[in-house]
Structure formats: structure tokens, C-alpha cells
Amino acid sequence: MVFRRIRGMFSNDLSIDLGTANTLIYARGRGIVLDEPSVVAIRHDRATGGKSVAAVGEEAKLMLGRTPQSITAVRPMKDGVIADFTVTEKMLQYFIHKVHESRLISPSPRVLICVPCGSTQVERRAIRESAAGAGAREVYLIEEPMSAAIGAGLPVHEPHGCMVIDIGGGTSEVAVISLNGIVYSASVRIGGDTFDDAIVNYVRRNYGTLIGETTAERIKHTIGSAYPGSEMLEMEVKGRNLAEGVPRSFTLNSNEILEALQEPISGIVGAVKMALEQTPPELGADVAERGIVLTGGGSMLRGFDRLIEDETGLPVVMADDPLTCVARGGGKALELIDERATGLFSVE
């Protein structure tokens, strides 16, 4: 305990956005110091039957879908929560060490982790223990929408309602915040990964061709769109033709992707409408006056803000650098820990 405290003096306090798709780390006083995919490649040693970590992050993501039998590239997080406890712990350990790379003393930082507001107590405890196992001295949890709102620069402490939508890799969160607290929150298990799956399914159904998740993600980034735009984008894609069993190339356009994404997007829109219905009228009026703030990597899908604006009839604004909002908000909350222990942090 004492040693952890001493080591803690040589560690930076960290805010971790442990996302399904990407893990971001914000170090106090240094800003965003790590942004890597939440992927771990595990090597199976057949001789001893043991497992070892082959690669983590960017390097492991390149291995996704391209691994030999002895290596498995896995995403230890699923739907915003831990799917594989041990691998998550290893991944966190790796990231925490990477952030403190140049230090002699092994780090023992205070860590704040963002959790989906829909996560259960068991899931939260798993995240807490996983971080503690990775070397954290103290672990705080904060709900993602709160962290996202702080990171976006919303005046969360004011007695005004703010609505924030955070579209992550595995989950999308909608919350109404006022006076440092969450008044209403909802979480749907739809996110960037769901968009990728939808694209994979669409291509298989319409082109009889199988594409991988990585290709689907690339399609989403390049020509994905949630709202019909004036220009149509095209992209050449290669995949395995199911009928012929041979790789074939074909061209996809943004309208097709818009069609492919209809289902997951309508799920998110439904959640937003539900949130507006459930919001107390005073706060609802505030939201109508100021608008909805979009954060999270998924909100960078082309035209997503216009779609929400169209569907709700309310102003929708996109936060600056939406991908890092949650981690930055966690970092700001971390700075508040010493000043005043607000009700920002969630209990287990």
C-alpha cells in the first residue's frame, strides 16, 4: 500500500475511455497521450499450452482477421463492457505502462474510467478490478455521458438541462444532465461496431460477397453517411464472392451505405426520441432552446447531426474533436477530485 503510494507520486493521474473500439488515455497535465484500438493479439503456445500477449493496440488491430492458428486477435470489450477480464487487464496494464514509458518506477496512477450508464454493477466491478489489477492505485468510475458532456465543454454544473448523445463503438448513450447530475439516461447497444456489421450484412445480401470487419470500417469512414447528401461518394471494395469462392472487387456508393445503416441509425434515433419524451418539461425546454450535443466517434458519420436535427426538430451541434470528448471530460473530472468531491463519480 505504502509502496503504491510512493510509486503513485511518480505516476500521472489518468482518465481512461475504455471503449469497445478504441481506448483513449488522458494524462493529467499532458492531454491525450494514447489513442489505440482496444485489440489484443494472444499467442497460444501449443507446447506448454500457455498464452502470452503477442501485440496490443494498433499492432494487434492490423492482425485482426489475418492471424495464423497460433495467434488470436480479440477485442476484450464488447458492448462497452468487459467480455474477457484477463485480456482486458493485460491490455490496461500495457497501456498504463506505455503512457509511463520513460519511468524507472513501475507506475501506480489514480485512474478514472468511463463506464456506460447502462452497465450493471457486476460489469462496473469487473472494470474497477481490472484496472486495479493493472496497477491502478485508486479507481474511480464515471458515467460516459457525464464525462462526454464535461469533455464537450457543456456547463454541466448549471441549473440548465443539456442533452448529450455519445455514440461509441459498442453502445450509444443519451443523457440529460443538470447540476452535475444525470437526470435521465439511456443506453442502447448500438454503436460503430453495429454499423460495421450492418455494412457486412448489406454487402453479403446485395453483392453475395463477404467482407471483413476492417474493410467494413474503412467503407464506413470513407463513404458512410447517415443523411442523404448532395454528393455521392464511391469506393472500390474487394471481398470474397460467396458463389464463386474467389475474391472479387466491386464498387459501393454512399447511398447504398446509407441504406445499409438505416436499421442501427433508427435505433439510435428512437433512443433520442424516447429520451426527449422522458425528460422533465423544464429541462426539455432548455434542450429545445440550446440544442443537443453530439460526441463519440460514431457521431462523425457523415450527416449524423443533420439526421438527428431533422428527426427531432431541435438544433444539434457537434462537439469539437468528438472522438476524445469522453477521455478529456474524464481528465477534467479527475482534476475536480482534489478540489471538491462532487457527485460526478458513480458508485458501484
Place this chain on the structure above:
Amino acid sequence: MSEIRSPSPEAPSTPDTVMHPGQRLRQQREARGLEITRVASQLHLRPETIEALEQDRYDQLPGPVFAIGYLRNYARLLGVDPTPLIEAARAAPQQQKTLPTRSRPQRNLAEATSRWMMRLISLALVAAAIGMLALWWQSRPELTPEPIAEQTDEPPQSAPRTPPQQTAVTPSTPGPAPVTAPPAAPAQPMSAAPQAEPRPTPAPVPTVPVQPAPLEPVPRSTALPRTLATAESAPVDTETPPEVVIESPTSPAAPPEVALEFTGNCWIEVRDVNRRIILTGELRAGDRRVLEGEPPYRFIIGNTAMARLTIDGEPFDLDARARGNVARFTLDPSQPD
């Protein structure tokens, strides 16, 4: 300057207009013939908000995130690239108070330096603590044998020192220190005995002239008249006689022979009860030394593996006393344990 230029609609991207994003938006809106109310309804905002945007009055907007967001949406509606407008809005002086993130790094810097100072100070403290611990640890093996030696040395030294003074007053009764003194009080006459007795025996003969003679002639002389040696006889030179006190129980018999044999090179130092060196130096394989002088002996044996200690031919376990390969201990041959 910007006010003069602003009415002219064809100056879309000069630096002046970029400095005032609201003016540029208004120009674009007017160029397209759009009313504020129409823009407001399309953006789902109030007309006052649009006016505030056009007049760069960001303090009337709910917050920086909304101000930037509204600007972006407005620019997109008019088909203008929002990036330069947003940058200009961020750089605008009014915006500074609504964008607190700009001034934050300074606080962070101060915070970071104070944290570093804390770290440096704590590192120095930890280093100092480790250093002191290391010093203490290093000095420990030196210290530990001494208390053992003193324990064995002290009682005989201190005990006899008092009896003579007291016995000077009451010669025949060594009254006040009977607890420690039973061996000590009668020791003085007895102490003479071991030294007097060995003389006839052949072995210790050479020691008598070599060691005690130059420094301590007095005890010898007092020691000789065995029966005359009462307590008063040696009140001054108490040091040598009392040390032999320990021997007293076995004094009637000859002291055991302590011999050292070597099977290899070994550095050794042996001191007698007076801490005088009776044997020192490096001894080689095959050497044998019989210790002379008054026990108990204080040994420092540099290589216990190559040394063998016998007391009257009985081997003595050096390994039990060794720390590493070096043994430091005090041995009274009459009481090997």
C-alpha cells in the same frame, strides 16, 4: 476598417472579413436573399441567436460548444466552409471568456511544476532513507560481534574493579558484590593460580616473557605469592587479574589447549582477553598454531572453510559461528559453548 468594407458583398475571404465570421455569414445570407427568420427556422434556433451570431456577440450564446456548433451549422446551411470561420471565432477577443480552455494550459503548467517539485523532494527523501539504511546495514556486521565480546569481557572487568576498593576497607569480606563476585572476589588469589600454575608446565612457558612482560609486570609479581595474594594485594592493576576470572572454575586444572590447523590459505586474527593480538596474519596449508595467552579469545577467521579449531583435540564447529565464510566470535576454551 472592416466596417467600411463590410457593406460590399464581394469580399468573401479577405482577412478582415475572416476576422469577423458573423459579418461574413451575414453577407452570404444577404447575397442569397435569405431572411433571418427563415435561417432561424431552418437551424431550429431563435432569430435573436442568429443575430447574435452575425454580430459576433458570443457571450449571448449558451456556451462555446454551442456557439461553435451554431456557426458550423449556419456556415453549412449557406454552403460556406466552416473551418476558417470557427478558427476566427475562436481567435476573436469576445470569445476568450467563453473559451476557458485557452487559458487552462497555464494553470496546468503551474500545477505540473509543483507536482514535479513534489516528486523531486520525495525522491530525494527516499534516496536519503535508502542511503541511511544502507549505511546502517553495512555497519551492522561490525557492531554485532562487539556486544558479544563485551558481554564476556565486561563482567570480569567491572566486577573485580569494585571489590578491591571495597575490600580495601573490609579486607576479608567481599560483601556488597556477592552476586557477581563469588567467582570474582576470590578470583584474585585464584587468578594468580592459572598463571602461576602453567609455569611449571612446559607448554605455556614461552608466552610469559613475550606478552605480558613488557606491559604488565605488576600482576605477575602479585600473582606469584599465591597464598599471600589477598584481595588487597592488587588494588591498582585490576585489569589483568580479573579477566581470568572466567577461568576460575576450571582453574585447578590446566587450561585446555586451543589449536588451529589450516588446510589452505587463511587470514586470521586472535586476541586474548586483554585484546592484545596473540596471532595474526595469513597462514598457509599445513600450518598449526597453538594459542597461548589468556582466554577468552576473540577470533576473526577469514576463511573458515580452510581452518580447523580444536580444543584439547576436540574439534570445534566453526561453521556455526561463520557468517558467510568469515567467523567472528569469542571463545572461552574452558566453556566452549
